[in-house]
Amino acid sequence: MPAPALHVRNLRVTSREDRVLLEVPQLSVDAGASVALRGASGAGKSTLLHVLSGLVRPEAGQVIWGGQDIAALSEDARARFRRETLGLVFQDCQLFEELSALGNAALASAFAPAAERARLRRSAAGWLAALGLGEAGPRPVDSFSGGERQRIAVARALAASPPVILADEPTAALDRANADALGADLVALAAEGGRTLIAVTHDAALAARLGRQITLADGRIVEDSDG
Numbered sequence: 001m002p003a004p005a006l007h008v009r010n011l012r013v014t015s016r017e018d019r020v021l022l023e024v025p026q027l028s029v030d031a032g033a034s035v036a037l038r039g040a041s042g043a044g045k046s047t048l049l050h051v052l053s054g055l056v057r058p059e060a061g062q063v064i065w066g067g068q069d070i071a072a073l074s075e076d077a078r079a080r081f082r083r084e085t086l087g088l089v090f091q092d093c094q095l096f097e098e099l100s101a102l103g104n105a106a107l108a109s110a111f112a113p114a115a116e117r118a119r120l121r122r123s124a125a126g127w128l129a130a131l132g133l134g135e136a137g138p139r140p141v142d143s144f145s146g147g148e149r150q151r152i153a154v155a156r157a158l159a160a161s162p163p164v165i166l167a168d169e170p171t172a173a174l175d176r177a178n179a180d181a182l183g184a185d186l187v188a189l190a191a192e193g194g195r196t197l198i199a200v201t202h203d204a205a206l207a208a209r210l211g212r213q214i215t216l217a218d219g220r221i222v223e224d225s226d227g
Contacts, residue, residue: 003031003163003196004066004085006052011061013047013219022047022058022219029212031066031163034187034197036207037214044219045200046168052198053086053166054078065164083108087157087195089167089186093149095141101128102137105155120159127155131185147178154186165190167199171206183209 106124171179
């Protein structure tokens with residue numbers, strides 16, 4: 001599946017106390033682009049990423065991926081969109097301790113039709129190898145370092161060959177060497193597959209690897225290096 005373009009229009013998210021968390025009149029991201037979402041803590045970066053993924057539904061506005069407004073979809077339809085289109089990388093990895101590295105990387109196979117499961121496990125194993133963990137598939141995840149665990153999470157995000165990767169602080173918990181190595185691999189693997197990559201990050205080195213930098217403050221875009 002080719003990467004879809006993204007168009008956001010009149011987006012608004014508020015808290016239960018009616019405080020504005022996010023207000024984005026317009027934002028477009030070309031298919032295959034790489035984008036860093038930057039700003040201070042509480043600026044709205046993760047909220048925007050969650051809205052783009054369909055994990056959070058906005059009070060108003062459109063989030064259009066390839067012509068489809070996911071904000072208008074039902075919860076089940078948004079979940080299907082995530083499975084088919086997105087690879088998600090979370091700051092805390094969200095790995096299952098009782099599973100092996102391969103079991104975590106191939107998690108999508110547990111929810112896929114039977115005919116797809118073997119292919120997804122092969123794909124997951126291939127991504128583990130591409131990320132330097134080719135011999136680590138059978139090992140339990142509690143035996144891995146933080147950098148290795150995040151690589152497993154990246155392999156999981158890529159296993160179903162999604163056209164879009166959304167990453168929330170993928171290098172935040174890593175030391176400088178591991179952060180640089182993982183950031184380089186993540187950007188390269190996205191580019192090689194023609195994938196769109198949007199990453200929330202405080203890491204200036206990772207942001208510098210991405211083609212566009214968008215800065216948020218108080219839920220609003222205040223700077224756009226490509227816009």
